[in-house]
Amino acid sequence: MTNMNLYSRGDKLFVIANMVLIGMFAISTLYPFIYIAALSLSSGFEARAGKVLLTPVSFTIEAYQYVLSDPQFWISYKNTFIYTIGGTLMSLLLIIPGAYALSRPQLFGRRFWNLTVAFTMWFNAGLIPFFLNMRDLGLLDSYFGIIIGFAVNGFNIILLRNFFESVPQSFEEAARMDGANEFQVLWKVYIPLSKPAIATIALFCIVSRWNGFFWAMVLLQDEDKIPLQVFLRHTISNLSDDQEFGATLFNAAYSFETVSAAIIVCSIIPVLIVYPLMQKYFEKGILLGGVKE
């Protein structure tokens, strides 16, 4: 909106009230994170007594020492990196060439192949058949199963296909003159031109991999293969269920609450690091998402 320099007093009041409301919404979004951070740096005793509200009470880093000295924490952190990097690369490897092929007008049966992709967005067999299939494929308890089993989704293919379709033909003509084949055209023309779309898809893959929980919990039994989210979940439910353990923690300088808070902080930090980078892309990504069949 431009040229809004004609303000009545009512307008000014409206603008100020509006800013206050937005500010309140933003603070209420941020507060739970501040609360958790404060909790993670407070002593177990004060945390348990409900004394922590905004800033650490009896500042201590014992909860972090407890978490960081747990080898299981580091194993699950490493696993999350494996699933995130491996899964994202696998997604790009499967999605990019497929989306390119689907965007080519000369592809035989193009409507049929597109429908094959789109149908998976409308109808899903559900949890049980998917689980039984993974088991029959021997992909339970395996790194590869997690990486390959969730690599593709129809929405991302269609998003990228639409982007490829919007690239003007003239861009590839020079490459064609030089006798480039389809792989070379994709690699040298389409991929460089589609960096924003590919980055958007990659970032969404990274986030969903980093945050992935349900299927990792269902498919992985081996403690050495679980990702951070499953480890966090186990810790929170073990600590709250196991009274004896809770009591030993309570006597120390950390408690169940401060330890959970410390793990939460440790797993949010990487997301916060990538977040500014992602912000550049996701608004665009959502808009690319207004796609057609």
Next chain:
Amino acid sequence: MSSLTRTQRIWKHLRREWQLYVMLLPTIVWLVVFLYKPMYGLQVAFKDYSIFRGVAASPWIGFEHFETLFGNDQFIRALRNTVIISFYSLLIGFPVPILLALMFNEVLNQTFKKSAQTIVYLPHFISSVIIAGIVITAFSPSAGVVNTVIGWFGLEPIYFLTKPEWFRPIFIGTGIWQEAGFQSIVYLAAIAGVSPTLYESAVIDGASRWQMMWKVTIPSIMTTIIIMLIIRIGNVLEVSFEMIILLYQPATYETADVVNTFIYRQGIQAGQYDFAAAAGLFNAVVAFVLVMTANSLSKRYSRTSLW
């Protein structure tokens, strides 16, 4: 061209364009192995499934599982909870991102606007395990901040997550807190597309900002609002069950258990795969009909389809 037979033409095409099919193949194979094969596997819903015989060799039993299903109080309860939770999420959660977008649009200070947006989009990118961890901590009876505040008013602490009457407000509130900011992006984009000349003529007519919001902005984004509403209604069975698994416990099943959490417990935890698959098939078919109806409605509404 016409002198060639059909087969010869196909061969010629393949020799020229084989690379495209090589590129397409892995994607299609993946879809078949991981999404279409489970659809074939849905037949366990009509079978007496045995792990040892496998999907194909297990004997058919017709609609027996579906009969059991609709006589099962827990399933009926889960179905009811799904609809109730979805309905309230929609009723309370749907207007919030629209309001947020309208409010963001009225902010003139760009730095303030950008910072506020950065903050409210953030929770969307945080995992449900962490969000649930925060909720569990904040609502805990002894240590949680919510009970500390309640204590200031001289009230007894409440163990929120064991109280069935508190589950839905907490779950729905958490969902709005996590997603409303991010969902506002769609409406902000629609607002950005409103022609500036409409505002200019409103200014000439002496309209206040409040009037412009009602007379220009809202009518201009009405199509987007209606399309989003149709999509939401189409996805009414899509309750984020991952969050429910993380927050519910046996004490709150009566208000918290939804179809997908029911399927998870019956199937994956209790091993009644065939029975749970029947519940899943019912869910998938109803969802399919709803989504297709929503898609054709919004197609009629906006000329361009959503997919």
